[in-house]
Amino acid sequence: MAHLSDGQIEKxxxxxxxxxxxxxxxxxxxxxxxxxxPLGMADVFTVLYHTDAVKHNPKxxxxxxxxxxxxxxxxxxxxxxxxxxxxxxxxxEELKTLRKFGSRLQGHPHRLVLPGLExxxxxxxxxxxxxxGMAYAFKMDKKKNQVFCLMGDGELDCGQIWEAAMWAGxxxxxxxxxxxxxxxxxxxxxxxxxxxxxxxxxxxxxxxWHTIEIDGNNIRAIYDALQQARAIFEKPVCIIAYTVPxxxxxxxxxxxxxxxxxxxKEEGEKALQELRTLGGKISGE
Amino acid sequence: MSNINxxxxxxxxLFQGDIEQIPTRFGYGEGLxxxxxxxxxxxxxxxxxxxxxxxxxxxxxxxxxxVEMGITEQNMASLASGVAAVGKIPFISSYAMFSPGRNWxxxxxxxxxxxxxxxxxxxxxxxxxxxxxxTHQAIEDIAITRVIPNxxxxxxxxxxxxxxxxxxxxKYKGPVYIRFTREKTPVxxxxxxxxxxxxxxxxxxxxxxxxxxxGPLLYEALKAAEExxxxxxxxxxxxxxxxxxxxxxxxxxxxxxxGCVVTIEEHQAAGGMGSAVSEILSQxxxxxxxxxxxxxxxxxxxxxxxxxxxxxxxAEKIEEAAKKxxxxx
Numbered sequence: 001m002a003h004l005s006d007g008q009i010e011k012x013x014x015x016x017x018x019x020x021x022x023x024x025x026x027x028x029x030x031x032x033x034x035x036x037x038p039l040g041m042a043d044v045f046t047v048l049y050h051t052d053a054v055k056h057n058p059k060x061x062x063x064x065x066x067x068x069x070x071x072x073x074x075x076x077x078x079x080x081x082x083x084x085x086x087x088x089x090x091x092x093e094e095l096k097t098l099r100k101f102g103s104r105l106q107g108h109p110h111r112l113v114l115p116g117l118e119x120x121x122x123x124x125x126x127x128x129x130x131x132x133g134m135a136y137a138f139k140m141d142k143k144k145n146q147v148f149c150l151m152g153d154g155e156l157d158c159g160q161i162w163e164a165a166m167w168a169g170x171x172x173x174x175x176x177x178x179x180x181x182x183x184x185x186x187x188x189x190x191x192x193x194x195x196x197x198x199x200x201x202x203x204x205x206x207x208x209w210h211t212i213e214i215d216g217n218n219i220r221a222i223y224d225a226l227q228q229a230r231a232i233f234e235k236p237v238c239i240i241a242y243t244v245p246x247x248x249x250x251x252x253x254x255x256x257x258x259x260x261x262x263x264x265k266e267e268g269e270k271a272l273q274e275l276r277t278l279g280g281k282i283s284g285e
Numbered sequence: 286m287s288n289i290n291x292x293x294x295x296x297x298x299l300f301q302g303d304i305e306q307i308p309t310r311f312g313y314g315e316g317l318x319x320x321x322x323x324x325x326x327x328x329x330x331x332x333x334x335x336x337x338x339x340x341x342x343x344x345x346x347x348x349x350x351x352v353e354m355g356i357t358e359q360n361m362a363s364l365a366s367g368v369a370a371v372g373k374i375p376f377i378s379s380y381a382m383f384s385p386g387r388n389w390x391x392x393x394x395x396x397x398x399x400x401x402x403x404x405x406x407x408x409x410x411x412x413x414x415x416x417x418x419x420t421h422q423a424i425e426d427i428a429i430t431r432v433i434p435n436x437x438x439x440x441x442x443x444x445x446x447x448x449x450x451x452x453x454x455x456k457y458k459g460p461v462y463i464r465f466t467r468e469k470t471p472v473x474x475x476x477x478x479x480x481x482x483x484x485x486x487x488x489x490x491x492x493x494x495x496x497x498x499x500g501p502l503l504y505e506a507l508k509a510a511e512e513x514x515x516x517x518x519x520x521x522x523x524x525x526x527x528x529x530x531x532x533x534x535x536x537x538x539x540x541x542x543x544g545c546v547v548t549i550e551e552h553q554a555a556g557g558m559g560s561a562v563s564e565i566l567s568q569x570x571x572x573x574x575x576x577x578x579x580x581x582x583x584x585x586x587x588x589x590x591x592x593x594x595x596x597x598x599x600a601e602k603i604e605e606a607a608k609k610x611x612x613x614x
Contacts, residue, residue, distance in 0.1 A: 068370075111399050118370065120398045126363040126391050133367020133375075136352070140373075160391070163360035 016046040022082035027262035030099040036245035036258040038079035045083035053226040058088035061116040072127020073152035074108035089116040125158025132168045135176035154186030169208025176236040177229040183245040185256035204238040216241025294477040306469035312444035314339025316451025328375045338378040338408040358384045362391035369401040381407025381423030397435045410464040411551030413589040422584035428556025430462040431529045437461040438528040440499040449480040470501035485532035491519035495539040509603035545610040554578030573613035575606035
């Protein structure tokens with residue numbers, strides 16, 4: 001199993017930080033959108049788009065042999081857009097057009113306008129079904145493509161997720177990996193208050209899935225889990241990534257009030273300063 | 286059969302008692318097998334209603350391309366979007382009440398907004414589903430599908446046309462909804478009858494009133510036209526099988542010629558085929574109209590013919606409507 005070197009980790013952490021800065025800048029410019037989820041998932045998206053864990057080619061988005069990255073909880077798209085732009089799918093300057101009229105960066109992702117997007121998403125709960133469909137079709141054709149489905153934990157309230165989970169388990173889709181952003185928050189509050197999900201790993205296990213639990217803000221752990229997922233046969237894999245919502249911006253961390261709103265101008269400046277100095281670790285700001 | 290359009294090549298036994306009676310869903314089963322033979326990317330997904338939707342026909346011939354979904358209509362719609370995203374052409378089937386009923390948002394977002402090549406086959410539409418009652422009688426499906434961008438909507442009039450519509454949908458690139466019915470209904474068309482998606486066909490020529498129909502009620506319209514002829518009223522009968530995109534030209538030409546229109550469908554009068562016709566007429570050539578359909582109520586249990594009568598979906602009601610609309614010219 002391939003591992004990342006310390007040097008690679010350091011570089012990837014810097015990329016994740018750049019993506020976090022992009023997210024804050026985009027939200028500041030757009031004046032609407034979600035803050036906590038995108039920041040929390042910056043490390044996962046860094047590994048997905050900036051390592052060899054997933055086969056893809058920014059210069060040839062329709063490459064037939066690419067793996068598929070499906071974003072089910074479309075509202076965290078700022079992190080997807082930033083990771084894609086930094087990987088070379090489209091110019092970084094375009095990030096500023098998020099949510100604006102005529103932009104390819106729709107408030108929730110739209111496949112038909114931005115090359116590299118596999119699906120349009122927003123309404124929660126349908127990404128796992130689409131991913132399972134792709135995985136099933138690849139198996140029918142004896143193709144090696146892997147499918148990675150990114151989901152929020154809040155959207156696990158949706159019945160459709162469990163329809164898909166049951167179906168994927170039944171069909172032993174070992175080319176399907178679901179990555180759950182387990183940040184414990186959703187719009188109305190903490191997930192365990194709104195609709196308790198625990199014991200979450202047991203739920204997926206009982207539906208015929210292999211589960212891996214990791215620190216979702218640890219680049220090495222994310223990379224290793226994705227490697228491990230490829231090595232699991234006969235079962236779909238569910239990676240439960242425990243993330244800190246708002247990660248990297250102290251006043252947003254762990255606060256569900258930041259789920260669905262953007263920072264104000266002052267808050268945004270403060271967040272950017274914190275990210276630039278890595279929480280005060282770098283002086284000379 | 287004086288004014289019947291010979292080019293429509295309708296069944297020679299059209300007005301005889303022994304005209305063949307076959308449910309339109311049987312045509313779906315047959316068409317699916319033909320489509321499957323023509324293209325190996327065709328798949329059939331079904332949500333635990335494989336026999337009654339006639340997806341079973343496909344399953345028999347292509348077991349490897351049939352997928353049992355269990356009762357997961359929402360999952361089925363999005364999953365179909367997924368298989369389509371990697372080049373397959375999935376047909377998803379259930380009763381229309383559940384697909385496109387229950388899974389409407391998944392159809393809108395994951396199929397139509399994504400513009401994926403998925404075909405939705407809704408069986409058991411209309412009140413003629415019969416004893417199962419209102420919960421299983423889809424009479425809103427045309428309305429909810431035709432408002433979604435990228436979607437094509439077809440309501441075949443008989444089993445042969447249902448077969449042709451299925452084969453044509455397989456060849457068309459993009460989302461298509463086809464509605465089928467449960468009961469045996471007269472086979473009015475023949476293999477030679479023309480069928481193209483988006484092209485309405487005039488089955489009977491007339492100059493006094495246009496009767497525009499979709500689905501098996503077309504037979505009631507043809508019968509009504511024969512009765513009207515006896516009273517000197519020449520009705521033009523149009524098989525308007527494609528509700529979207531609608532054949533504007535044929536509809537407008539007929540309305541311009543006759544000056545008044547009756548529509549009939551086994552669907553809510555609001556939002557259905559008749560509404561779509563009125564949208565075209567009111568903006569291009571306003572003409573008096575009578576829209577026959579279910580008037581803002583749910584279905585109920587009963588025998589199919591009993592229900593069609595109770596809901597006013599009969600030749601007699603079409604005659605009445607024609608006479609009424611003639612006076613409004």
